[in-house]
Amino acid sequence: MSSLPSTSRFWIKTALEMAQDAMSTISKYQAIHGDVFKLAMAGRTRYVVIDPDLIDEVLVRQKKKFQKSKTYKELLPLLTGQGMIGTDGEHWRKHRRIAQPAFHKKYLATIYEQKRKVVDEYLNGMLKQPQPVVWNHEMTMLTLHVVTQALMGEGIKGDAQAIHKAMDGSLNFLIQMALNPIVRATERFTNRRKEFYRQKNYIDQLVDSMIATRRREGNDGRYDLMAMLMTSVDEETGETLDDEALKSEMLTIFLAGHETSANAMSWGIMSLLQQPETFARLREEVDAVIGQELPSFDQLFQLSYTRQVADEILRLNPPAWAVGRTVLESINLGGYDIPEGVDLILPFYHLHRHPKYWEHPNAFDPDRFSPERMDDIHPKAYLPFGSGPRKCIGNHFAIIEMLLILAVVAQRFDLELLTDTVKGQATLTYRPVSDIMVRISPRRA
Numbered sequence: 173m174s175s176l177p178s179t180s181r182f183w184i185k186t187a188l189e190m191a192q193d194a195m196s197t198i199s200k201y202q203a204i205h206g207d208v209f210k211l212a213m214a215g216r217t218r219y220v221v222i223d224p225d226l227i228d229e230v231l232v233r234q235k236k237k238f239q240k241s242k243t244y245k246e247l248l249p250l251l252t253g254q255g256m257i258g259t260d261g262e263h264w265r266k267h268r269r270i271a272q273p274a275f276h277k278k279y280l281a282t283i284y285e286q287k288r289k290v291v292d293e294y295l296n297g298m299l300k301q302p303q304p305v306v307w308n309h310e311m312t313m314l315t316l317h318v319v320t321q322a323l324m325g326e327g328i329k330g331d332a333q334a335i336h337k338a339m340d341g342s343l344n345f346l347i348q349m350a351l352n353p354i355v356r357a358t359e360r361f362t363n364r365r366k367e368f369y370r371q372k373n374y375i376d377q378l379v380d381s382m383i384a385t386r387r388r389e390g391n392d393g394r395y396d397l398m399a400m401l402m403t404s405v406d407e408e409t410g411e412t413l414d415d416e417a418l419k420s421e422m423l424t425i426f427l428a429g430h431e432t433s434a435n436a437m438s439w440g441i442m443s444l445l446q447q448p449e450t451f452a453r454l455r456e457e458v459d460a461v462i463g464q465e466l467p468s469f470d471q472l473f474q475l476s477y478t479r480q481v482a483d484e485i486l487r488l489n490p491p492a493w494a495v496g497r498t499v500l501e502s503i504n505l506g507g508y509d510i511p512e513g514v515d516l517i518l519p520f521y522h523l524h525r526h527p528k529y530w531e532h533p534n535a536f537d538p539d540r541f542s543p544e545r546m547d548d549i550h551p552k553a554y555l556p557f558g559s560g561p562r563k564c565i566g567n568h569f570a571i572i573e574m575l576l577i578l579a580v581v582a583q584r585f586d587l588e589l590l591t592d593t594v595k596g597q598a599t600l601t602y603r604p605v606s607d608i609m610v611r612i613s614p615r616r617a
């Protein structure tokens with residue numbers, strides 16, 4: 173049995189490197205140590221696993237030996253309560269069973285019309301804005317509108333910017349607490365915790381009032397995710413979600429359901445506009461399959477090249493760049509003994525760019541997902557939505573949203589990218605943190 177490669181004993185150095193740039197830090201140590209190694213970070217030591225078969229062991233084949241990592245379980249509930257994403261065991265299973273029907277493709281088809289209307293109106297509005305626009309900001313607002321509409325069947329009441337700021341600010345505080353040893357050590361001397369609770373209260377009040385209004389007015393004739401979640405009955409226990417549980421799932425869906433999609437559409441536009449021939453090919457397909465009408469639900473699934481583009485966007489810059497698990501009982505992974513209680517990081521970003529499994533891994537090449545080349549892809553090396561029972565519940569929702577936005581952008585806009593490079597930051601998601609400036613105008617030809 174070989175001993176597990178580890179980063180240096182100067183744990184503070186590794187911890188700071190991770191806080192500053194998790195992507196490069198993991199890449200650097202992967203190059204030195206291989207696909208399984210220990211990131212020594214004192215109380216926060218993590219084991220990194222990048223091998224696709226070993227990741228499959230953790231998420232699927234030996235899933236019972238793992239649960240969501242402490243980072244999710246200690247921090248997320250502070251913001252979202254006991255929502256699906258940060259819980260485990262029977263509680264999680266019950267919530268997942270209750271929520272699942274709301275995310276079936278068949279059900280999503282019934283709320284598609286509303287989603288299409290939001291995308292149509294928002295993108296039209298972007299043409300009227302002063303140019304250029306900050307694309308990543310616009311995508312955050314658009315996806316926030318989409319998820320709000322899907323949840324409540326109506327647009328955002330109140331200030332979308334303020335809602336986003338409160339969500340983002342409070343989540344950012346939790347992430348910094350998890351990742352940055354300096355923030356953790358100095359937090360009590362600052363106003364950060366107070367500000368976190370101020371932002372959290374703002375969001376809580378908003379969601380409480382949405383639920384109270386709906387309980388008062390009823391779901392009559394409404395087909396939105398909130399109505400589904402309110403009325404769905406767990407087939408095994410006969411239970412439904414009470415107000416507290418409903419709120420935690422609404423907050424979870426807000427959180428999980430907009431930033432991920434926004435990041436995808438932001439990284440995606442960079443890749444597409446840096447390769448005009450790819451964008452032109454996508455547009456050709458949209459013109460041929462749909463023309464100038466708004467896409468119908470079924471038409472979206474006839475867009476085979478656009479789907480390849482969406483898949484490649486999620487490969488190159490997976491918005492959920494990593495997932496974390498805690499080891500419940502000591503296990504041997506790939507010849508290494510991993511003790512009980514440690515946290516694993518499974519970085520999909522590095523898996524998706526692993527040179528052993530991907531040809532020209534850093535190139536944007538939607539054709540790698542073409543039917544002719546699909547067989548070349550290792551079946552466990554592409555996991556933008558995770559795998560196993562905790563796989564993203566919103567995967568169809570997200571793909572529908574991406575295809576719709578890509579198609580309507582191609583139908584309507586001429587775009588000019590004014591930004592050469594973008595700085596990314598890996599926290600809970602992988603997001604662009606500098607502005608992506610894009611000049612948009614009505615399509616000419």
Ligand code: HEM
Pocket residue numbers: 256257258268319424425428429430432433436486490491492495496555556557558559561562563564565566567569570
């Ligand atoms: C491109 C967009 C998206 C990506 C890349 C993504 C990715 C992921 C991943 C990787 C997980 C698994 C986490 C783990 O195993 O620890 C996850 C879970 C989840 N996602 Fe998504 N997601 C996206 C969009 C959405 C949307 C649109 C929604 C809802 C409207 C959503 C709701 C959720 C929820 C509730 C979970 C937790 C599921 C559970 O624990 O059972 N996601 N997502």
